[in-house]
């Protein structure tokens with residue numbers, strides 16, 4: 001399918017070929033699912049909502065519920081106020097969520113619907129909440145949308161009671177899988193620190209099979225907890241693209257100091273998370289986590305010779321890619337192509353700084369697409385590709401193994417349940433990478449080089 | 455979990471056979487605030503045109519509309535793979551403010567020089583309809599400049615639902631064919647409309663027709679190309695599988711080129727055999743009918759033996775159906791019957807009044823019939839009616855699983871061809887592998 005990709009790289013200014021990002025609303029929808037008993041609402045035509053639900057369903061393999069304002073031509077001419085008001089009424093009457101989280105779409109952004117004033121003139125049943133965020137897709141990417149909805153949670157829900165801050169930490173996990181959120185919570189729990197995580201999609205999009213369908217599974221951040229986040233002593237924003245903005249908003253609104261860390265993928269980023277927690281909450285790192293770390297280091301030393309000098313290309317969402325780049329560097333691998341579809345200079349700056357420190361020269365780009373990545377690979381081949389499912393076309397065309405990490409993964413399962421964050425997650429990544437590399441080595445080995453012990 | 459009120463608001467779209475008099479209300483817009491399963495105009499247009507293998511499918515809009523439709527349909531190609539790439543103008547804020555035409559022009563230029571296509575489709579999305587880019591003019595100018603066909607698809611999402619998108623696609627298809635008719639038509643040839651070659655289904659039907667002595671001239675649109683579509687007016691007959699998407703095109707081709715059309719269905723034994731017979735009967739060559747009977751006899755003999763084993767296993771099982779078009783739903787009712795499975799709930803996204811009338815005739819008393827169902831309704835009736843298996847699309851799969859109900863994808867995600875005689879066996883095999891899987895014991 002990619003046989004037409006030319007090798008000569010030319011500057012392109014128009015459009016994208018095989019995108020490495022998608023639009024804001026899907027990120028907002030995913031974030032909203034991370035509130036307990038919340039129903040995401042897409043203010044726009046029904047098509048967008050349908051696509052977003054379908055895409056999330058394919059990644060999580062769980063039912064994804066969201067409602068739509070179902071725009072028609074009339075709504076475009078006269079504005080979507082009437083549609084949204086009807087929608088608010090219907091949503092509570094029919095689906096009875098505790099929270100309705102509205103995001104916009106390109107269409108409603110372009111016609112300029114003023115959501116807050118529509119909300120304020122809508123009938124909202126007592127005790128129910130409506131929150132919103134603006135998510136124009138012609139700005140940023142799905143990661144921006146995730147950040148915006150998280151910020152919406154802060155805007156509408158977080159409150160400070162003015163008393164001295166509590167001994168608790170806010171955790172903004174960023175756009176990661178529920179398995180990752182669960183793992184981050186486990187680490188912080190093991191430290192004995194009280195925390196509030198939002199959004200938290202664990203227990204929502206990974207809910208267990210019971211033979212009964214519940215529209216609002218037991219997981220998700222509770223509204224009263226998000227409210228209380230204004231009283232916490234510290235906010236840890238994990239991943240600058242998905243979490244810094246809402247963390248700063250919380251700092252402005254409720255004076256909770258914010259600290260941005262990387263998504264805790266890999267040993268260094270996980271260390272940094274635990275150190276930050278220790279510093280602010282004066283706790284020792286528990287033996288249990290020290291052991292986990294020791295085991296990870298043990299695995300790294302046991303296997304480092306498989307990885308050393310191997311060339312990698314990494315693409316996907318900025319926060320995940322930044323952390324992954326750091327991790328593969330710590331394994332001795334050489335990331336020569338690093339790309340995200342999400343715009344933002346910070347990405348290139350961060351990755352370049354890490355590469356400079358490691359003495360690796362590489363192609364690094366934000367707001368790129370997979371056509372460009374493929375061209376890079378043709379110029380300078382790699383041993384391994386790490387990214388989402390869309391990498392499989394390139395992997396096939398160039399015959400390189402692909403390790404699937406990120407969003408979306410549409411052709412494999414279990415990924416959303418198991419973590420890539422923390423020490424355990426790092427171990428899992430090592431297992432994935434070495435399986436990919438060594439399976440390839442076995443496949444390609446000549447009879448005389450084929451070995452039992454590797 | 456379903457509110458009674460919820461159901462009350464939609465009673466016109468739901469009925470149980472033998473209980474109410476009036477027809478199911480359908481083809482209406484979804485209620486604001488509903489978890490609608492419906493898609494948009496663009497999605498309908500894209501689904502129909504995307505299988506054209508050697509075209510550049512350029513989505514003019516923000517990135518999302520293109521991302522979500524990147525290679526999501528398993529339409530197979532025997533030639534070019536160009537259609538499996540995703541092209542978007544990726545409109546940015548300044549384009550929304552100042553207009554996106556300039557970006558569209560340079561995107562077309564770039565893609566034409568990179569891929570040298572003979573055909574480019576430019577899809578308009580909601581936002582393009584609002585910012586007022588003149589797609590028509592841009593495409594016309596680009597056609598001149600590059601001397602290839604560059605066809606605008608008027609698919610702004612809010613201007614209707616999926617059916618409107620089908621129509622926009624058909625309009626685009628008509629532009630590919632020469633616009634004056636009638637054309638000189640060749641003997642025993644047909645065009646095959648409304649099959650998207652999922653899992654290679656067209657190839658099965660092509661083979662049957664060839665064995666009968668009928669040549670397939672052009673296919674719409676599975677495994678098609680610019681050149682094959684161009685010569686479509688030369689066929690003597692149009693046969694049409696998915697009427698929801700293609701009825702309009704068939705009608706227009708009859709008007710312009712005087713090509714008659716015939717509705718067919720290759721789902722299940724009964725419908726496959728009946729369709730082959732009526733195709734053969736449309737030609738004056740008596741040998742065709744002869745060969746058709748021979749083919750049906752050989753094929754059914756082998757297949758009946760294989761199906762018999764499944765029939766015993768499926769005894770007493772109940773199925774729920776929720777698919778896109780009405781015609782498919784009708785075939786599925788029959789096909790389940792062939793397998794000894796009773797249909798207890800049936801619904802479609804875009805079914806027409808006449809489809810619902812046929813369904814009502816076909817099903818047993820007590821069967822629930824519903825239009826544009828939301829997940830809550832699907833759940834309610836599946837549980838109430840004790841369905842053991844659901845046939846649906848992507849979004850219904852996890853819902854069924856959560857209820858401990860088996861599932862078959864009869865949509866984009868199907869993995870095996872379900873058409874024709876061999877398709878009937880594949881279907882039974884798929885039903886069997888999900889319905890009789892040991893995993894359900896652990897629920």
Ligand code: SF4
Pocket residue numbers: 023024025047048051104105106107137515516517518519520579580581
């Ligand atoms: S219109 Fe905007 S919000 Fe809707 S799918 Fe397209 S990019 Fe996403």
Ligand code: SF4
Pocket residue numbers: 045046047048049051106107494495496497515519578579580581609610611612
């Ligand atoms: S913007 Fe319009 S065209 Fe695009 S997915 Fe949404 S409804 Fe469809």
